[in-house]
Amino acid sequence: MRNVGSFALIVTIVISLYTAYSFYVGNKVRKGEKQQKAGNDGIIWQFASVTIASLVLFVAFITDDFSFGYVADHSTPQMSIFYKIAAFWAGHEGSLLLWLWMLTGFTALLAFLNRKNDRLTNIALYISNYIQLFFLITLLTATNPFRAVELGVPLTGVGLNPLLMHWAMVLHPPTLFMGYAGLTIPFAFAIAALMDRNASSDWVNRAHKWTLFAWFFLTIGIFLGALWAYVVLGWGGYWAWDPVENASILPWFVATALLHTFTMYRRRGGMKLWAVSLASLSFVMCILATFITRSGLLADVSVHSFPELKKDLTILFGGLMLVVGGLTAYLISIRSKEFETQEFFSDFLSKHFTYYLNNIALVAFTLIIAGATVIPPLFKKSLGVEFYNRLAEPLGILYLLLITICPYLGWKKTEGNNLLKQLAFPAGVAAIAAIPLYLEWGSNLIGFITMVVAVFSMTAILELFYLRARARAKSRGVGFASGLFSIFRFSRSQAGGYISHLGMAIMIFGIAGSMLYVQDIPASIRPQPGEAVWASNYEFKLKEFRQTTRPGQQVNHVVFEMRDRNDGYKLIREIAPKMVYHEVQRRQVLEAAIHYEPLRDIFVVFNGVDKQDNLLLNIKINPLISFVWIGSFILIFGSIIVMWPKAVAVTQEETAGAESGKKPARRRKGALAGAE
Template sequence: MTPEIGHFALILAFALAMAQSVALFVGARGDDAGFAVFGRRSAIVVFALVAIAFASLMHAFAVSDFSVVNVYENSHTAKPFIYKLTGTWGNHEGSMLLWVLILTLFSAVLAAQGRGCPRDLHLLTLGVQALVIVAFLAFILFTSNPFERLIPAPVDGTGLNPLLQDPGLAIHPPFLYLGYVGFSIPFSFAVAALLRGKADTVWARLVRPWALIAWVFLTIGIALGSWWAYYELGWGGWWAWDPVENASFMPWLAGTALIHSVRVVERRDAMKGWAVLLAITAFSLSLVGTFLVRSGVLTSVHAFAVDPARGVFILAILVAAIGGALTVFAMRANSLSATGAFSAVSREGALVVNNVLLLVACAVVFVGTFYPLFIDVLSGDKISVGAPYFNMIFAPIASITLALAAVGTLLAWKKGDLPASLKRLIPAAAAALVIGVLVLFLADRARVSGAFALALVVWLVGAAAIDIAGRVKLFRAPMSDSLNRARGLPGAAWGAAIAHAGLAVFALGAAGISLWKSETVVLMAEGSTAEVAGYEVTLQAVEQFSGPNYAAERADFIARKGGQAIALSGERRFYPVRGMETSEAAIRMQWPGDLYISFGENKSGNGWPVRLFFNPFVHFLWLGAAVTALGGLIAFGDRGKKPAKLRHRQPKPVAAEAAPA
């Protein structure tokens, strides 16, 4: 019975969302309060209905109701309870429902907080949002119904993919979707701005927190995914440039460009068309990612079961949403004229450069990801694009972007003083130089690239510190005065500095593991010893045991280095229901790098193939991502000043602003 309640709620939500979108567009044109009120309240009701549907699906998983096909295919009675619950979104249908749940949640929040938002902008944005909801509800109802019944009900289910039975992966998709779907609001705001022919500082102030929070969630989601891949997949790496990883990374890059350019619109009323286009692009790339994962156009370890009907439907959504938005853009973008002009050397100028670099980086990832598809379509050849392409082209662009980020935050709005800003950066440059030279002489390998990488890290952290120090007049004013200033500093400034420093920390991790990783593969029997990065690793014993829904083999290792002994153990689990194996790598997290051991099957009877890694600085990857997300969160907390300054700025004639070019 409960699954039918869910199914029915979903159908109701679909019908209501359709009526709602019409009401909102009609309501935005005239001033009939009825349509507007109906449209706004519907947003909340649609969310409630989808929440009921989601809860009923979760209930079916919780009680292992195998008369529901989806539960039968993805769950099992012997599965730990928590993974029964998270199994709700561990499959195509359920994850789409989670996606729509988040989409309607954001809509409901937006509908509830209309204060400070011009009436027509609010209604149009909700209207566009409602159209997106309609499209995805149709997709679920017509191609991916999670409530489909299976009568008679089988005795037991076929289990959840064991790789997904992991806390990291249980929480990774919700964060990722919060990010993906979060960008739908800036998208709807952008289309609404085009429809009403006006994007101004008020518009930017409304969009910025949404873009930031989506970006924060996406940052966390990607980092969690990478962390999971690191400790669960047993290959010793953290990022493989897999199509699905790229699918989450492209909206992140576009979203990063968006949060920077929206700031320009907010502060200076310029770059509007560009910001609108970025808002459309960020969500479009989220949609493209969905298409990629669920249509089977590319092969990936992450891809869901392939069904051509779904691919066609998502492509139709893509064409309607992206094509529609870009058509409106082509027709109306002309009306978004800028009032604020700025000179090339200015904060705005720096942000333009930042945006261009980020979009080039995004294009590099896009081309690399879809190149196999393009080639297949054009010539029928099957090729794959590997990590070397991405590393070779992406790393330099990312490095340049980070290096310039240091300078950008020091430049003043409107017209900056480049020589003065560079002069302030001399301490950072000196520290970077010292580190670079040290690495050049001390590193045992990858000297030149290592010197550049670590110099970049120091440069970026130094610049962020100098930026904040300058703003609070550290050492130039009494300490108490500086502290007061620090407290009074806008969240946006703190956020930028912290996020940039976080990226530097992340870069340190990336440089460490890619330049100085040690790796050996050996065949080990019980009692034999191997060596990696100065550690003598002994395989103590291998034992068989059984877990709640798997059989497993545990290997105990002892690693010795200079009198210190570290015990580690790794597991290989076999899940009989799915006939799948997973590995739990033996990881010792420590400074300055992880000892990481994964082992395979003793096929020959002579021993276990063991891969030993020493991954220097690897934690900084996730620490950096966390700090970056924290920076975004702090900037999110800064709602910007009420445009008091602006009011006094606006009457100024445009010509006067354009003068210093």
């Protein structure tokens, strides 16, 4: 079966070369429809044959075929089928195959829908075909998932790490890869537009949905990773600026900048060079992220991981990043005239300026994090969490202010007094909220400031909806509710964008709480029932300490009665952290017990027994964490609103307005007085 997989990949290479040739000839000559058609078919056939290769590997995992070296390294017969499937993407071989499979799926869809033989799409497919070719060559030369097992066929494989056996960890990698593969498409369209000297918004219109789609999956992927870390690994830690976490956030930052730049491109004909550069940079960051997590580079920010660096992958991925960067730079340099912006910044109080700042900020964050993750390990050094936090705290606050104020500004200029009048209400709300916030959270200045700014931000965004809905209701002569409804119905990208901003503000409020106000309460108690620990308003009263056994494992349960001291020691629940001792490996795995509340989570960890037989405990209180999850949902929900197909009538109205040049300026000014 292994040969079937490898053979399918080799066949795909042949089809890919044929596709490249067809597109090359077809896109060059005037009447190349026939060759272009052949190229489109080639793209679809590649998807078919990569699907066969992927199915071979899936079947190998499901049937425990340990003649596959890759299966033997990551699976074992005892695992449930759910985790056997997940083991597909547990290492670099399967991950890259999955990446390729998704990419071929996306390009096949593009080719399938390309009935009109669209020129830009044909060039974009020509470009993505080379990326597919790159992955095919990488898979066959450096990281073959169909390699043989090293010594004889083992009866049982190694299996997945038990920590990874969690639903969020199963879904996390493929979701991220959906995002990475998805961002290949806007990159291909950007290069296509540059090659074809087509600086109109054609390529943006084609790439926009793909970018949103990729962004949506990236966001979910990062969210799942954080959730897993929170529940399984970190006891309340969900973001530790670990290299793998940093890697996943890099393409997200650039894709976020790209989405906003698309708005500027489509509506105002601005930031064209920004758009093509960001499309390319977001793809480079996807490659870098895949490389960081899958090559062994800085696998653990540890000196020990360096010998594990896979040289061939480094050369291949490094080479691809250089080629993509070089190609983009070259194309931009020869097309800079065509892609010159049509409407340039002229006033600081304008969307032009805030969009520009947004790009500068997001690209700066990306480069700082990428640099801090990749560079120090080359010198056997690393940057600690403090480095990132010290930058993230002030910059996060400023960034939140930026995204809050931006929607209030006009494209070219804004009337200062009007802006102040509109922002007076959220500022007032924030000022009033500051008093209780200070009493509760004043112990940490930066946290307190973040929360006040977040309240300002949430109020301002809600006010924005109010103002927009009122203006719409007035201009259409309808009620407020239908005005609000019409924003969601007809201006989806605006409404969704604001919703996402609201999600960000809520999330940042939660981040401030759950990062800066975590309480660690260590305790040790005698192992006798009735002994108690107090934490916050709770009493944890030891009920029993018992041991059970599972095959090869000894499980220590510490069962507490959790009682509310403010409510007459009322029994809330039983809570039982565990320590699992693996006898063969002689090592312990701690399983915290978590008590969830709306405004905070309480983790109870049993750390073991000391010399005097005391039970060692740690109680962690993580405040406001639910705001992080709710904020993430709202953020993701916002992107769904934008992705939802638009009502046709308004699309036409808006494009007509944007193209006639003068009209939108007047319309904007009119709107400025009312809502903006």
